[in-house]
Each structure stands twice: as structure tokens, then as C-alpha cells.
Amino acid sequence: MTRxxxxxxxxxxxxxxxxxxxxxxxxxxxxxxxxxxxxPHRTNILLVPFAKFGRIVIGAFNxxxxxxxxxxxxxxxxxxxxxxxxxxxxxxxxxxFEQIVLRAIPIVALISLVVGAIITQxxxxxxxxxxxxxxxxxxxxxxMFREIGVLLAAIMVAGRSGSAITAEIGAMRIREEFxxxxxxxxxxxxxxxxxxxxxxxxxxxLLAFVGSMSGLAGAAIVAKFYGDIPLDIFAxxxxxxxTVTSVAVGLIKAPFMGFLVGLLASIEGMKVAGSSESLGQxxxxxxxxxxxxxxxxxxxxxxxxxxxxx
Amino acid sequence: MINALIPEADPAIxxxxxxxxxxxxxxxxxxxxxxxxxEILGLIGPSGSGKSVTLRALIGLLPHAGGNVTxxxxxxxxxxxxxxxxxxxxxxxxxxxxxxxxxxxxxENIEFQMREHLHLSPKxxxxxxxxxxxLVGLPAAAAHSYPAELSGGMIKRAALARALALDPQILxxxxxxxxxxxxGAGKFDELIVTLRDTLGLTVLMVTHDLDSLAMxxxxxxxxxxxxxLKAGTMAEMLQSDQPWLQEYFHGPRARNxxx
Numbered sequence: 049m050t051r052x053x054x055x056x057x058x059x060x061x062x063x064x065x066x067x068x069x070x071x072x073x074x075x076x077x078x079x080x081x082x083x084x085x086x087x088p089h090r091t092n093i094l095l096v097p098f099a100k101f102g103r104i105v106i107g108a109f110n111x112x113x114x115x116x117x118x119x120x121x122x123x124x125x126x127x128x129x130x131x132x133x134x135x136x137x138x139x140x141x142x143x144x145f146e147q148i149v150l151r152a153i154p155i156v157a158l159i160s161l162v163v164g165a166i167i168t169q170x171x172x173x174x175x176x177x178x179x180x181x182x183x184x185x186x187x188x189x190x191x192m193f194r195e196i197g198v199l200l201a202a203i204m205v206a207g208r209s210g211s212a213i214t215a216e217i218g219a220m221r222i223r224e225e226f227x228x229x230x231x232x233x234x235x236x237x238x239x240x241x242x243x244x245x246x247x248x249x250x251x252x253x254l255l256a257f258v259g260s261m262s263g264l265a266g267a268a269i270v271a272k273f274y275g276d277i278p279l280d281i282f283a284x285x286x287x288x289x290x291t292v293t294s295v296a297v298g299l300i301k302a303p304f305m306g307f308l309v310g311l312l313a314s315i316e317g318m319k320v321a322g323s324s325e326s327l328g329q330x331x332x333x334x335x336x337x338x339x340x341x342x343x344x345x346x347x348x349x350x351x352x353x354x355x356x357x358x
Numbered sequence: 359m360i361n362a363l364i365p366e367a368d369p370a371i372x373x374x375x376x377x378x379x380x381x382x383x384x385x386x387x388x389x390x391x392x393x394x395x396x397e398i399l400g401l402i403g404p405s406g407s408g409k410s411v412t413l414r415a416l417i418g419l420l421p422h423a424g425g426n427v428t429x430x431x432x433x434x435x436x437x438x439x440x441x442x443x444x445x446x447x448x449x450x451x452x453x454x455x456x457x458x459x460x461x462x463x464x465x466e467n468i469e470f471q472m473r474e475h476l477h478l479s480p481k482x483x484x485x486x487x488x489x490x491x492x493l494v495g496l497p498a499a500a501a502h503s504y505p506a507e508l509s510g511g512m513i514k515r516a517a518l519a520r521a522l523a524l525d526p527q528i529l530x531x532x533x534x535x536x537x538x539x540x541x542g543a544g545k546f547d548e549l550i551v552t553l554r555d556t557l558g559l560t561v562l563m564v565t566h567d568l569d570s571l572a573m574x575x576x577x578x579x580x581x582x583x584x585x586x587l588k589a590g591t592m593a594e595m596l597q598s599d600q601p602w603l604q605e606y607f608h609g610p611r612a613r614n615x616x617x
Contacts, residue, residue, distance in 0.1 A: 135474070219460075223455060223457060223460065224453045224454070224455060224457035225457050225458075225459055225460065227414075227419050227453065227457065228451070228453060228457040228458075228459070230418070230419060231417050231418070231419065231446060231449075231451045232446060232451075232470070232471050232474065233442070233443040233446035233447055233471075233474070233475065234474050
């Protein structure tokens, strides 16, 4: 009606009838400024996939940049802590170590046990055809310690603690607690992220070892009941198959994976802005990215160790 | 440990041609004003005029794209890390939502900066925290509650106690009375004035509350579009014929302030 009135001009369109409330409403509408919003810029539908792809590529570059920035901050914080210029936050480290590492031990042990058992069962099934079931021990020894233990532990920690770290830092950003820290002259990287990252770096080898051992236990159980390999023969064979090298190769990867999980979780936490929706998105993307990066890193390590002949 | 106290300077803060950009948008474009010692300055302006951005830029949370900010006689942008921490120790900030650390109790929140920057015995820290709590008018029983258990007004007071923990020279308040009922807001204003008179604080507050402006503020700085619109006392503001100030100070909600 208002549009019609505007179009025709006040003289040609008049309101007839209606009670006082209606007239007041209509005059309020016609008094309101009638700005037309410029229609939002639409990308051609054929270009949408390219535009999205471009954004992803740029986003990936920004991530690499942010990772380096946060890494630099963490290194400075570590340096300042080691040179006693900043407090040693031992209590915070112990608390994080308990949350991130000790409380993850049962679940890491459990999934490694189950995965170890499943792999062993499948392997026995195949090896039986050739009549060399006993080689399952060699396989278990190498696979558990080199790959499965550390990888499962890393994926578990990425899901458990990566999300927790992102959510904690993100919530602190939303509630301005992060800003409050900075304003009080406390470096958030030093106070919040460093204890978590150190807990991850120190704790991951422990979790990887726990994972490997329970994977091996799962293998031993299945080998006994499914493959008819008694425990003493399993242990005997294990002595020959397992080398310090394969244990070391597995454990040396663990701190790097812990660091990657901590770094990615911190970056995603820092990206949280404003809404609780963004907190959810960032937490999800923290877990997804951590798991992805951990697996890629494992692959790169495998190539590296193969190249140097370990 | 950093124990050097910065000598009191006048003006406490000088803002000279401040430019702040967020992304490619210029939010603050050449802002100038002074914050004198022991005055309560109110920062007003329409929504989106850059009040909060100004505050965040002054306390170093946003980078300055241009201009100089001199805090307690020193150019903030040129301070080294040590001097910056010294400066940060000499100001207290009350964020709009309080920004208390939610994982710490009220008392731990107040003690936080003492634990970070000073070597005090736990007994002394605790005593100081309780004094601050009393100073802002919170019951001693609130000391051991977590921020989530407090009402909005109590959170503001607890956050103020934390801002005052290290006896700062300058206090920044971001909408201190927003979300408080008129009685609570009135008491908060009185508290700020009392603290200024007793502790010799310099206060910069971003506010929309006309009663706060009339009751507590000595001078008012009005912003519009990232620039200074007018700075002056309440009386000067009331006499201004600038249209926005006219509407602000003579609008339907401003009946009482002239009297």
C-alpha cells in the first residue's frame, strides 16, 4: 500500500477507513526511510566451484602462515621460560599432563588392543594358507611399534585434546579472557598454549608406548586363541623379531605428532571470533586438520626412514 | 620481577592523530584527545563510531596504523617488552562482560596479577584480595565463588576488584553500567568517584549511560565516524548546537541531566 502511495504521489492515493491503529502503522511505514539495499554481488554459478577452490587454496596458505606465527610465539615463550624471564607454570603443566596424557591412557590402550587383535586375526587368516602363521609375530612386533601404536595414540589425542584445547582457547577469546590476559601483561602463548604443547610433546611418547604394548598384547591374545600360538612361543619369536630400531622409530615420531596437534589446536583456537557457531566450526576443523596432518606426517616419516634405511 | 613504578605524568594519556584499521576498513581516523590526571573522562558516540575500538587500541589490543599514543609520558608503541609490562601493571581494565577467568574463583582472579608480577606471600596476597573485594562492595562470601555463580552486577564489581588489584594509576572501563539496574548503576558510579577521590585514579570510561555521564564524568569526549566530534564538560556539551549532541543530550532520555 505504502509503495502504491509513493508511486502515485500523496494526492492520488488516499487511505479511506481503517481504525486509528492501522493509520498509525501505515503512516509509520511510509515515514520510514525507504532505502533500497544494493543487491549483494552474486558470483556466476559456473564460477562458484572455482571461487570456492580459490578460497580454500588461499586459506591453506594463510594456515601455513598462521602456523609459523604461532610456532614463533611458542618458541619465544619457550625461550623466555628456559631463560627464567617468564614463570615456569609447573602447576599448569602438571594439570595439562594429567588431562591430556594420563586420562588418555585407558582409551588409547583399549583401542590399540582391539585394533591389534583385529589386524592379527586377519593376518593369521591369510598366513594360514601358506602355513606360516608364526610370522604374525614378526608382523605384530614391527607394525605395532613402528606405526599402529603411535598413529592410534596421535589420532586419539587429536580428537580428545586437540578439540579441548581449541574449545578452551576459543571460549577464552569469546569471553575476552584472552584480551584480559594480554592487558595484564601476561603473554597468552606463554601462559595458555605452552603448558599444553609441552604436555603433548612430553606425553605423546608415553602414549605411543602404551598403545604399542597393548596392541602387542591384543596380538598375543588373538595369536593364542585363534592362531594356536602359545604365549611362550610368541614371546620367544618376539625376541628375535623386535629390534630397538623399530621401537625407536615409533617413539621418535611421537613428540613431533604431539607438537603438530598442539600447534593446530592453538591456531584454530586463535581463529575463533565472536559467535558460538565459530567455536563449533573451529573445534571441528581443529580435529579434522590434526588427524589429517598427523597421518600425513606419519607417511613422511615412513618415507624418510625408508630413505635412510631404517 | 618488575617493580619500577612509572612516575605520574600529566596528561596521563595523550592521543595524537590515532588511526586504527581493521582489515582494510579505517575505524578511527585521526583522533586527538587528552586524558588528564585524576579526571573521569566519558567516551561517547553513536553505535559503530569506534568507542570500543579506541579503547582496545589504547590498551594495546589493536595495532595502531598511525598517530601516537603517549601513556604516562611514554610513547606506547615504542616501548620494549619490559616497559610495556610496566605500563600494563599501571593500568586496570574492566571489560564489558567482566572477562573474569572462568576457571578461577573470584579471589584467585584478583590474586592473578599479584601472582604473575609480584613475589608476595600467599597470606599477604589473600589479605590484599580481600581488601579489594571489600573496596568494591562485594561480600567476603563471594571470594570463593566462580564467576558463573555470580550475578551480572557482582561480576562487574569482581572484575573491577581485579582491575584494581595492583593499585593502577589509570582505569579503563568499557560500558561499566550496561546491564545493571538503575540502583546498581548509580552505586557503581558513586564507587568510581569514591575510588578516584581516595586512590587518585584516572578513569576513562566508554559509556552510553547519561546518568553516569552526568554524575561521574568530569569531561566528555564525543566521537563520530572515527573522529573527535567534541570534547568538553557536561555544560559545554549541553550548549553545543551540533545536531547529534543536541539529540543525545536533549532527547527524551536526557530529561534529568540538565537539572
